[in-house]
Amino acid sequence: xxxxxxYKFVGIKDREGRGExxxxxxxxxxxxxxxxxxxxxxxxxxFLREVAALHLLASGKDIEFYPEIVDTRNRTLLIDLAxxxxxxxxxxxVVFQGPDEHITFVKDPDPSAILEIEVLDVSPPDPxxxxxxxxxxxxxxxxxxLAVRFLPRILDLRQFSAEGAYYPCRASGLSPTxxxxxxxxxxxxxxxxxxxxxxxLSKYPDxxxxxxxxxxxxxxxxxxxxxxxxxxxxxxSERRGRTAKNGQSGMAVHWGDGPYKIAEAVRCLVEDLRRSx
Numbered sequence: 001x002x003x004x005x006x007y008k009f010v011g012i013k014d015r016e017g018r019g020e021x022x023x024x025x026x027x028x029x030x031x032x033x034x035x036x037x038x039x040x041x042x043x044x045x046x047f048l049r050e051v052a053a054l055h056l057l058a059s060g061k062d063i064e065f066y067p068e069i070v071d072t073r074n075r076t077l078l079i080d081l082a083x084x085x086x087x088x089x090x091x092x093x094v095v096f097q098g099p100d101e102h103i104t105f106v107k108d109p110d111p112s113a114i115l116e117i118e119v120l121d122v123s124p125p126d127p128x129x130x131x132x133x134x135x136x137x138x139x140x141x142x143x144x145x146l147a148v149r150f151l152p153r154i155l156d157l158r159q160f161s162a163e164g165a166y167y168p169c170r171a172s173g174l175s176p177t178x179x180x181x182x183x184x185x186x187x188x189x190x191x192x193x194x195x196x197x198x199x200x201l202s203k204y205p206d207x208x209x210x211x212x213x214x215x216x217x218x219x220x221x222x223x224x225x226x227x228x229x230x231x232x233x234x235x236x237s238e239r240r241g242r243t244a245k246n247g248q249s250g251m252a253v254h255w256g257d258g259p260y261k262i263a264e265a266v267r268c269l270v271e272d273l274r275r276s277x
Contacts, residue, residue, distance in 0.1 A: 001109055002108065003079070003106045003113070004027065009028060010027075010105065011023060011028070011029045011040070012031075012103045013030075013031055014031075014033065016031045020051070021051070022049060023048065024046065024047050026040050030063075034060065035065070036056060036059040036060075037057045038057060039057055040055075041055070057107060058092060058093040062091055062093055063093045063094075064085055064090060069099050071098060071141060071144060073098070074138075074141065076144070076147050076148060077144075079110070079113060079114055080114075081096075082109040083111055086109055093105055115270060116151055116228050116229075117150055117151070117229050117230060117270075118150075118229070118230040119151065119231050120216040120224050120226060120230050120232035120250075121152070121153075121154055121155075122155045122214055124157065124158070125173055128154060129233075130262065131150075131154070133258070133262050134262065137266075138150075143266060146266070146270050148270060150231075153226065153230075155214060155219060155223040155224050157174060157191060157214060165189040167192065178190075178192070178196060178200055183200065187208050188200075188207070188210070190211045191214060192213075193218075193235060216232040217234050225245070225246045226246050226250065228248060229249050230248055231250060231251050231265060232245075232251075232253075233252060233254065237254050240252055240257075242268075249272065251265045251269040253265045
Protein backbone atom coordinates (compact mmCIF):
# COMPACT_ATOMS: atom_id res chain seq x y z
CA UNK A 1 0.00 0.00 0.00
CA UNK A 2 1.13 3.54 -0.79
CA UNK A 3 -0.56 6.09 1.46
CA UNK A 4 1.41 9.32 2.02
CA UNK A 5 1.81 10.11 5.70
CA UNK A 6 0.74 13.71 5.05
CA TYR A 7 -1.02 15.43 2.17
CA LYS A 8 1.79 17.99 2.02
CA PHE A 9 3.76 15.32 0.14
CA VAL A 10 1.16 15.19 -2.67
CA GLY A 11 0.98 17.67 -5.54
CA ILE A 12 -1.74 17.90 -8.16
CA LYS A 13 -2.06 19.63 -11.54
CA ASP A 14 -4.83 19.87 -14.10
CA ARG A 15 -2.82 18.99 -17.19
CA GLU A 16 0.05 16.71 -18.10
CA GLY A 17 3.23 18.71 -18.58
CA ARG A 18 6.96 18.24 -18.19
CA GLY A 19 9.66 20.67 -17.18
CA GLU A 20 7.64 22.47 -14.52
CA UNK A 21 9.18 22.80 -11.04
CA UNK A 22 7.54 21.22 -7.99
CA UNK A 23 7.22 22.30 -4.37
CA UNK A 24 10.15 21.07 -2.27
CA UNK A 25 8.05 18.62 -0.20
CA UNK A 26 6.39 16.96 -3.22
CA UNK A 27 6.99 13.20 -3.26
CA UNK A 28 3.96 12.26 -5.39
CA UNK A 29 2.32 14.10 -8.26
CA UNK A 30 -1.20 13.58 -9.57
CA UNK A 31 -2.20 14.80 -13.02
CA UNK A 32 -5.94 15.09 -13.66
CA UNK A 33 -5.11 14.81 -17.35
CA UNK A 34 -4.99 11.08 -17.95
CA UNK A 35 -5.23 10.79 -15.02
CA UNK A 36 -1.76 9.76 -13.84
CA UNK A 37 0.06 9.26 -10.54
CA UNK A 38 3.82 9.62 -10.29
CA UNK A 39 6.48 9.23 -7.65
CA UNK A 40 8.69 12.31 -7.86
CA UNK A 41 12.45 12.69 -7.64
CA UNK A 42 13.48 16.34 -7.37
CA UNK A 43 16.78 18.14 -7.15
CA UNK A 44 18.07 21.56 -6.18
CA UNK A 45 17.25 23.77 -3.23
CA UNK A 46 14.64 26.32 -2.25
CA PHE A 47 10.86 26.08 -2.21
CA LEU A 48 10.56 25.18 -5.91
CA ARG A 49 12.77 22.42 -7.26
CA GLU A 50 13.58 20.80 -10.58
CA VAL A 51 12.03 17.42 -11.35
CA ALA A 52 14.81 14.88 -11.88
CA ALA A 53 12.53 11.91 -12.59
CA LEU A 54 8.88 10.88 -12.64
CA HIS A 55 8.02 7.23 -11.97
CA LEU A 56 4.55 6.22 -13.13
CA LEU A 57 2.59 4.39 -10.40
CA ALA A 58 -0.92 4.35 -11.86
CA SER A 59 -2.86 5.81 -14.78
CA GLY A 60 -6.16 5.81 -16.59
CA LYS A 61 -8.81 3.49 -15.19
CA ASP A 62 -6.47 2.46 -12.38
CA ILE A 63 -7.28 5.82 -10.72
CA GLU A 64 -10.64 6.91 -9.34
CA PHE A 65 -11.40 10.31 -7.81
CA TYR A 66 -13.67 9.92 -4.79
CA PRO A 67 -16.77 12.07 -5.48
CA GLU A 68 -17.33 13.45 -1.96
CA ILE A 69 -15.34 15.71 0.38
CA VAL A 70 -13.85 13.66 3.24
CA ASP A 71 -11.57 14.10 6.24
CA THR A 72 -8.18 13.48 4.64
CA ARG A 73 -6.61 13.16 8.11
CA ASN A 74 -8.73 10.12 8.94
CA ARG A 75 -6.50 7.34 7.68
CA THR A 76 -8.78 4.50 8.78
CA LEU A 77 -11.71 6.03 6.90
CA LEU A 78 -9.69 6.51 3.70
CA ILE A 79 -8.29 2.97 3.76
CA ASP A 80 -11.83 1.62 4.23
CA LEU A 81 -13.29 3.77 1.44
CA ALA A 82 -10.47 2.96 -0.95
CA UNK A 83 -10.77 -0.72 -0.10
CA UNK A 84 -14.45 -0.79 -1.02
CA UNK A 85 -13.72 0.74 -4.43
CA UNK A 86 -10.66 -1.35 -5.21
CA UNK A 87 -12.31 -4.63 -4.19
CA UNK A 88 -14.91 -4.00 -6.89
CA UNK A 89 -12.10 -4.13 -9.45
CA UNK A 90 -12.71 -0.62 -10.74
CA UNK A 91 -9.33 0.82 -9.73
CA UNK A 92 -6.25 0.27 -7.58
CA UNK A 93 -5.81 3.93 -6.58
CA VAL A 94 -8.33 6.32 -5.04
CA VAL A 95 -7.76 10.08 -4.81
CA PHE A 96 -9.47 12.03 -2.00
CA GLN A 97 -10.07 15.73 -1.42
CA GLY A 98 -10.59 17.31 1.99
CA PRO A 99 -12.68 20.33 3.02
CA ASP A 100 -9.50 22.46 2.83
CA GLU A 101 -9.07 21.26 -0.81
CA HIS A 102 -5.88 19.37 -0.01
CA ILE A 103 -5.45 16.11 -1.91
CA THR A 104 -4.19 12.68 -0.91
CA PHE A 105 -4.52 9.15 -2.25
CA VAL A 106 -4.43 5.49 -1.33
CA LYS A 107 -2.91 2.99 -3.76
CA ASP A 108 -3.47 -0.76 -3.21
CA PRO A 109 -5.30 -0.26 0.12
CA ASP A 110 -4.28 -2.73 2.81
CA PRO A 111 -6.80 -3.20 5.68
CA SER A 112 -4.12 -4.90 7.79
CA ALA A 113 -2.45 -1.49 8.14
CA ILE A 114 -5.30 -0.48 10.46
CA LEU A 115 -4.42 -1.24 14.08
CA GLU A 116 -7.35 -2.77 15.97
CA ILE A 117 -7.65 -1.85 19.64
CA GLU A 118 -10.30 -3.30 21.93
CA VAL A 119 -12.05 -1.02 24.41
CA LEU A 120 -12.91 -2.71 27.71
CA ASP A 121 -15.65 -0.98 29.68
CA VAL A 122 -18.90 -1.53 31.56
CA SER A 123 -22.47 -0.50 30.85
CA PRO A 124 -24.64 1.37 31.79
CA PRO A 125 -24.31 4.18 30.85
CA ASP A 126 -24.88 3.50 27.18
CA PRO A 127 -22.53 4.07 25.50
CA UNK A 128 -19.96 3.61 28.26
CA UNK A 129 -17.84 6.68 29.03
CA UNK A 130 -14.66 5.35 27.43
CA UNK A 131 -16.43 4.36 24.21
CA UNK A 132 -18.29 7.69 24.13
CA UNK A 133 -15.07 9.68 24.63
CA UNK A 134 -13.28 7.81 21.84
CA UNK A 135 -16.21 8.43 19.49
CA UNK A 136 -15.97 12.17 20.21
CA UNK A 137 -12.19 12.17 19.73
CA UNK A 138 -12.57 10.41 16.38
CA UNK A 139 -15.35 12.78 15.29
CA UNK A 140 -13.20 15.86 15.88
CA UNK A 141 -10.16 14.33 14.15
CA UNK A 142 -7.91 13.99 17.21
CA UNK A 143 -6.93 10.39 16.39
CA UNK A 144 -7.31 10.26 12.61
CA UNK A 145 -3.59 10.15 11.86
CA LEU A 146 -3.11 6.94 13.90
CA ALA A 147 -4.95 4.53 11.55
CA VAL A 148 -6.69 2.69 14.39
CA ARG A 149 -10.05 0.98 14.76
CA PHE A 150 -11.69 0.68 18.17
CA LEU A 151 -13.62 -2.51 18.96
CA PRO A 152 -15.78 -2.23 22.10
CA ARG A 153 -15.94 -5.14 24.55
CA ILE A 154 -18.65 -4.19 27.01
CA LEU A 155 -19.78 -5.91 30.20
CA ASP A 156 -23.48 -5.23 30.84
CA LEU A 157 -23.88 -4.89 34.62
CA ARG A 158 -27.61 -5.53 34.40
CA GLN A 159 -26.91 -9.25 34.04
CA PHE A 160 -25.94 -9.33 37.73
CA SER A 161 -29.24 -7.91 38.96
CA ALA A 162 -30.79 -10.06 41.65
CA GLU A 163 -32.39 -9.78 45.05
CA GLY A 164 -29.74 -8.34 47.35
CA ALA A 165 -27.51 -6.98 44.57
CA TYR A 166 -25.87 -3.60 45.27
CA TYR A 167 -23.99 -1.47 42.76
CA PRO A 168 -21.18 1.02 43.49
CA CYS A 169 -22.92 4.37 43.00
CA ARG A 170 -25.75 6.25 41.35
CA ALA A 171 -23.53 7.09 38.37
CA SER A 172 -24.15 3.57 37.05
CA GLY A 173 -27.85 4.30 36.64
CA LEU A 174 -28.64 1.09 38.53
CA SER A 175 -29.96 0.63 42.04
CA PRO A 176 -29.73 0.04 44.92
CA THR A 177 -26.26 1.52 45.39
CA UNK A 178 -23.70 1.59 48.19
CA UNK A 179 -23.49 5.38 48.17
CA UNK A 180 -27.22 6.04 48.45
CA UNK A 181 -28.99 3.05 49.99
CA UNK A 182 -28.62 1.14 53.26
CA UNK A 183 -27.59 -2.49 52.80
CA UNK A 184 -30.51 -4.34 54.31
CA UNK A 185 -30.06 -7.78 52.77
CA UNK A 186 -28.52 -10.32 55.18
CA UNK A 187 -26.07 -11.56 52.53
CA UNK A 188 -25.77 -8.90 49.84
CA UNK A 189 -24.18 -9.33 46.43
CA UNK A 190 -21.65 -6.51 45.92
CA UNK A 191 -21.33 -5.80 42.20
CA UNK A 192 -18.31 -3.52 41.96
CA UNK A 193 -14.53 -3.33 42.24
CA UNK A 194 -12.09 -3.60 45.15
CA UNK A 195 -12.90 -0.02 46.16
CA UNK A 196 -16.61 -0.85 46.28
CA UNK A 197 -15.85 -3.81 48.51
CA UNK A 198 -13.70 -1.67 50.81
CA UNK A 199 -16.50 0.89 51.12
CA UNK A 200 -18.96 -1.87 52.00
CA LEU A 201 -16.64 -3.42 54.59
CA SER A 202 -15.98 -0.03 56.19
CA LYS A 203 -19.71 0.24 56.93
CA TYR A 204 -20.53 -3.42 57.53
CA PRO A 205 -17.31 -5.11 58.71
CA ASP A 206 -19.05 -8.23 60.09
CA UNK A 207 -21.57 -8.78 57.31
CA UNK A 208 -21.25 -11.85 55.07
CA UNK A 209 -21.44 -11.02 51.38
CA UNK A 210 -20.84 -12.21 47.84
CA UNK A 211 -18.59 -10.22 45.53
CA UNK A 212 -18.54 -9.84 41.76
CA UNK A 213 -15.48 -7.94 40.59
CA UNK A 214 -16.43 -5.80 37.59
CA UNK A 215 -13.15 -3.86 37.32
CA UNK A 216 -12.25 -4.10 33.61
CA UNK A 217 -8.62 -4.79 34.57
CA UNK A 218 -9.43 -7.77 36.78
CA UNK A 219 -12.88 -9.06 35.85
CA UNK A 220 -12.68 -12.51 34.27
CA UNK A 221 -16.04 -12.37 32.51
CA UNK A 222 -15.68 -13.30 28.84
CA UNK A 223 -16.77 -9.85 27.71
CA UNK A 224 -13.72 -8.30 29.37
CA UNK A 225 -11.09 -10.83 28.26
CA UNK A 226 -9.25 -9.03 25.45
CA UNK A 227 -8.13 -10.84 22.31
CA UNK A 228 -6.17 -7.85 20.97
CA UNK A 229 -4.31 -4.86 22.37
CA UNK A 230 -6.72 -2.93 24.55
CA UNK A 231 -7.62 0.30 26.28
CA UNK A 232 -9.53 0.30 29.56
CA UNK A 233 -10.03 2.27 32.76
CA UNK A 234 -9.67 1.74 36.49
CA UNK A 235 -10.61 3.82 39.55
CA UNK A 236 -7.18 3.33 41.15
CA SER A 237 -4.88 6.07 39.86
CA GLU A 238 -1.75 3.99 40.54
CA ARG A 239 -2.87 1.55 37.84
CA ARG A 240 -2.97 4.23 35.15
CA GLY A 241 -0.55 3.49 32.29
CA ARG A 242 0.82 0.40 30.58
CA THR A 243 -0.75 -2.86 31.61
CA ALA A 244 -1.55 -6.37 30.35
CA LYS A 245 -4.42 -8.85 30.53
CA ASN A 246 -5.10 -12.23 28.96
CA GLY A 247 -1.66 -12.10 27.30
CA GLN A 248 -2.48 -8.81 25.55
CA SER A 249 -0.78 -5.44 25.96
CA GLY A 250 -2.92 -2.53 27.00
CA MET A 251 -3.21 0.90 28.51
CA ALA A 252 -5.36 1.96 31.45
CA VAL A 253 -6.74 5.41 32.10
CA HIS A 254 -8.25 6.61 35.35
CA TRP A 255 -12.01 6.13 35.72
CA GLY A 256 -12.62 9.88 35.64
CA ASP A 257 -10.11 10.84 32.94
CA GLY A 258 -11.39 13.17 30.22
CA PRO A 259 -10.79 13.16 26.46
CA TYR A 260 -7.32 14.74 26.64
CA LYS A 261 -5.91 12.04 28.93
CA ILE A 262 -7.68 9.32 26.94
CA ALA A 263 -6.18 10.59 23.66
CA GLU A 264 -2.77 10.72 25.34
CA ALA A 265 -3.11 7.08 26.44
CA VAL A 266 -4.20 5.96 22.96
CA ARG A 267 -1.17 7.63 21.36
CA CYS A 268 1.17 6.03 23.89
CA LEU A 269 -0.34 2.58 23.28
CA VAL A 270 -0.21 2.95 19.49
CA GLU A 271 3.41 4.10 19.65
CA ASP A 272 4.32 1.02 21.71
CA LEU A 273 2.48 -1.33 19.37
CA ARG A 274 3.89 0.17 16.16
CA ARG A 275 7.39 0.01 17.60
CA SER A 276 7.00 -3.67 18.41
CA UNK A 277 5.70 -4.63 14.93
